[in-house]
Amino acid sequence: MRKGKDAIMRLLGKGEPVPYRQMLKALNVSRHEREHLDDQLDYLVETGEIAKLPGRIYTMAGAGGSVRGKLSMHRDGYGFVMPEDGGEDLFVPARYLTEYMNGDIVDAQVVSTRRDGKREGRVTGIVKRGVTEIVGRFEAAGKGGRVIPDDPKLGRDLFLTPGASGGAAKARTGQIVLAQITSYPSGVRPLEGRIVEVLGEANDPEVEVLSVIKKYELPHVFDAKVMEEAEREPQEVSEEARQGRVDLRERLIVTIDGETARDFDDAVSVSREGDKIRLWVSIADVAHYVTEGSRLDTEAYLRGTSVYFPDRCIPMLPEELSNGICSLNPQVDRLTMTAEMLFDESGARVDQKFYASVIKSSARLTYTTVKKVLVDLDEETIAANRHLVEDLKVMEDLALRLNKVRAGRGSIDFDLPEPQIILDTQGETTAIVRAERNLAHRIIEEFMLAANEAVSHFLETTPVPSLYRIHENPDPVKLQDLSEFVFGFGYILKVVDEKVSPNALQKLLEEVAGKPEERLINEVLLRCMKQARYSAENLGHFGLAAASYTHFTSPIRRYPDLVVHRILKRVLAGKMNKADKDRLEARLPETAQHTSKRERVAMEAEREMVDLKKMQFMRDKIGEEYDGYITGVAPFGFFVELVDLFVEGMVPVATLPQDYYVHLEKSHALVGERSRAMYRIADKIRVKVAGVNEPARQVEFALVGTLEKRPVEPIADVRNAYQRIPIKGKRPKPKRR
Known part of the structure; x- marks a missing residue:
């Protein structure tokens, strides 16, 4: 039998999605040949030639859907395409983004859909570059140098080659400059450009304002x-x-x-x-x-x-x-x-x-x-x-x-x-x-x-x-997650036909008012809401419960x-x-x-300007301790807002007590497998200021201790996570994440 690309493409080319087991039978794949078929399928999914659907079902590329939208990059290299016509963001792994940058308008192809409905894809082409100039710190090197961007989402430095350095001769190492991109990354070729303006010294408040103005291309002078x-x-x-x-x-x-x-x-x-x-x-x-x-x-x-x-x-x-x-x-x-x-x-x-x-x-x-x-x-x-x-x-x-x-x-x-x-x-x-x-x-x-x-x-x-000023209904998937989330606290939020009434949400907020979980549910509910926008079509304003x-x-x-x-x-x-x-x-x-x-x-x-001012304020606070609330949880750590200072920072997971931490997305929690320690949105904790990273606009905290746990039963996926954690016998080797 032939298990190569041609055979797979001919089978899927008939137009119908094919489950994996049906493919095994159609291609007459023996047990010892399955590994080779799996490798072929994985390769075709990665290259975007075919798409993988829930239940290990395969189909031709395009059947999974295509997306055009703005690319939002994470500093770790992966990103999300935010569709122009609305809907759920498309996750794109870092391996597909080596030639693209934050803010680009791109075409993307859906290559797989997980059982939870989340889509994963790859960028297939550039529609419009989102960044043409970069604000950052200049570092001289030989006859050229590089510009380290203020925006960590750009994920790469801009190199100034000899002869194309523009104003580099006037810039000194450490100064903030505005650089124009002359060549975008492609394969092994880096991001290249030339300096068009020296803004000034890094810690000058006027330069900091000008940096933000230039970064966001804000018109600030009337001709x-x-x-x-x-x-x-x-x-x-x-x-x-x-x-x-x-x-x-x-x-x-x-x-x-x-x-x-x-x-x-x-x-x-x-x-x-x-x-x-x-x-x-x-x-x-x-x-x-x-x-x-x-x-x-x-x-x-x-x-x-x-x-x-x-x-x-x-x-x-x-x-x-x-x-x-x-x-x-x-x-x-x-x-x-x-x-x-x-x-x-x-x-x-x-x-x-x-x-x-x-x-x-x-x-x-x-x-x-x-x-x-x-x-x-x-x-x-x-x-x-x-x-x-x-x-x-x-x-x-x-x-x-x-x-x-x-x-x-x-x-x-x-x-x-x-x-x-x-x-x-x-x-x-x-x-x-x-x-x-x-x-x-x-x-x-x-x-x-x-x-x-x-x-x-x-x-x-x-x-x-x-x-009109419109505010559309919350995303159906997030609504269902919210309903399950509040059910764990004893509250009922009815979602009918993937919708919920503003009255029901307002009633929920009234019910939790003054309760230990009030801040938690307010934060989670806020994350469900879409951003209000302008429209020539009246779609109503959900948040205000206004028809027009x-x-x-x-x-x-x-x-x-x-x-x-x-x-x-x-x-x-x-x-x-x-x-x-x-x-x-x-x-x-x-x-x-x-x-x-x-x-x-x-x-x-x-x-960003507010965050910058907060960073300045925290410069001399390193080593000091504060009370705060967890405001967000991610696989790499959790974010904390200080009670008295209204400053948010991050506690990296690598600084937590040694354990393997499971990120429970729906529960907004990190759970330690060995210790069963749970860090959850809205928990009150005490932290110490460990450092201030002004270029990244981030304060780093170290956990001192937990001050307040809500006296409520953990919701289903937290309980399930506890059940998966071994109690007796050999424990998994502790890992850092």
């Missing part, structure tokens, strides 16, 4: 022509501009923001009408100043969003607009778009209207001031704001009503602590504290949510093409809000014709995709 347009805009509202607008300047309207805020794009006002409350949410009319197709508009679209670092903002619009004529500063006239809504005593919206307006903010309030008035009942603050106190109380009443409505329909609130970075005048981190989120924050949050929902519902029912939702309230810092303003203004003016609708239908999908990508880039850059 002369854009600035010329911005500077032409008047800094006062003219009488002509007020014409045709509803005049709200006599109303008591306030802005409520953080202490350091400089751009105020929303102002609010309330009025009690019997049992009902009327709310005015007035938003800066940025569309009046940034006309579609202008240089300002093109630049705003390119940026997509403002980017916020601990010590600065990279604005979407020049300061002449963002902090000037568009900002709703107190005691000056400003052009706005207003959503006026009436809510009944239960918090239901019973009336709404939208219009162009002109306002004059009565006061610039901070969250702290409002908290002192409504929560702390601070007499001095109340006296200083006596003319605002009654309106603030009405705002509190309305916010509680709106929150009750949202909670009733299943809106999910993750009230997880966030860090606030405290910097000195040199830009160095002096403290990391819990960012306060008080009643004042909730008031503004509820009002903005209400305005966004009202505008979205109005545009959808008009109807006109629009841009958009972004309308921040046009100074988010381009999608500016798009929604333009659509709303044309509808209100009666100028939305068929040609406009056709144009919007053609352009909005691309706008949604672009702005979603820009939002993700901004979030990644902001997160």
Whole structure:
């Protein structure tokens, strides 16, 4: 019989998947020939010519499925392809990624599917390179040198060959540089490039910011022509501009923001009408100043969003607009778009209207001031704001009503602590504290949510093409895992037709509130959720349990809000014709995709900047001990967030007491086979700072001891793991992982 490639391909070429045992019979394979067949099958799977399905079933390549998406690399060499059209990521082993880099858009082939439904594949081709420039530390060597990337996911150094070193002659070893890639890795050829800019010394705070800006290719300087347009805009509202607008300047309207805020794009006002409350949410009319197709508009679209670092903002619009004529500063006239809504005593919206307006903010309030008035009942603050106190109380009443409505329909609130970075005048981190989120924050949050929902519902029912903020249902596989996970704690989460209602998740969060496992289940639930994004198609917002939702309230810092303003203004003016609708239908999908990508880039850059500041803060903390919670578990160790400092680091598995540790993915736990020690997400432990790796943006901890174990029965796969661990007889040789 022939058991070579040709015979296998002819058998599978008939189009039907073939189980292994059926293949043995069809090819007349004897017992001593099976090993040769297995080798052939493994080779064909590895080369991507055939695919292996669950149950050891083989089929031709392509039957397992193909994927196009963004490649996300791990520093250990393996990666995941995140499909452009959504769905489960495709795992790709390191052996298939020698010629590819983090961020590349690639085509990939599914080569096998495990019994748990997870897919494994190989990259078959490059669609678009994701990285063209690299920020890193320069090391001189001979006439050339190398650049060690700041991003550990790139997984390789960039080499500067003699004659192609560009600015290498000006760079000194240890300096941070920007290098342009001239040749991508191929076979035995390394990544090569040339230095195009020397950014400066590694520990200079300004260089650190510039490094992040360059790494994420953030536009941070407005060119002369854009600035010329911005500077032409008047800094006062003219009488002509007020014409045709509803005049709200006599109303008591306030802005409520953080202490350091400089751009105020929303102002609010309330009025009690019997049992009902009327709310005015007035938003800066940025569309009046940034006309579609202008240089300002093109630049705003390119940026997509403002980017916020601990010590600065990279604005979407020049300061002449963002902090000037568009900002709703107190005691000056400003052009706005207003959503006026009436809510009944239960918090239901019973009336709404939208219009162009002109306002004059009565006061610039901070969250702290409002908290002192409504929560702390601070007499001095109340006296200083006596003319605002009654309106603030009405705002509190309305916010509680709106929150009750949202909670009733299943809106999910993750009230997880966030860090606030405290910097000195040199830009160095002096403290990391819990960012306060008080009643004042909730008031503004509820009002903005209400305005966004009202505008979205109005545009959808008009109807006109629009841009929506959508949040899709959680992944079905993760939902099932969550259901099994919480069942081990005695909670029931019903998954019907691979879906779960927001009400069910909100009920679960209420049930675990105050319980030892509350943090654990909150963390696991958060990992099940998909990322919200922009879309030209309304798919609803799962997290808010909203049938229709958009972004309308921040046009100074988010381009999608500016798009929604333009659509709303044309509808209100009666100028939305068929040609406009056709144009919007053609352009909005691309706008949604672009702005979603820009939002993700901004979030990644902001997160890296915060992580960098945390690393600086931990430089002199080596050897000190802290309490913390396990926030994530992986085969190579677990991550810990410190209780007081809001710094996350990793405890490598190699530093744990000697044992062989089993990673239980569904249980989010590491279990020692000999010791039966279990380290599980949300466990409270004590750690010592072992080191700080600033280039990798990682703090390494060493385990000191376990402080708190939840008094609950381990769930099924933990119990099963214990049952597999031998109690008597010969134990397995301890291994490190």
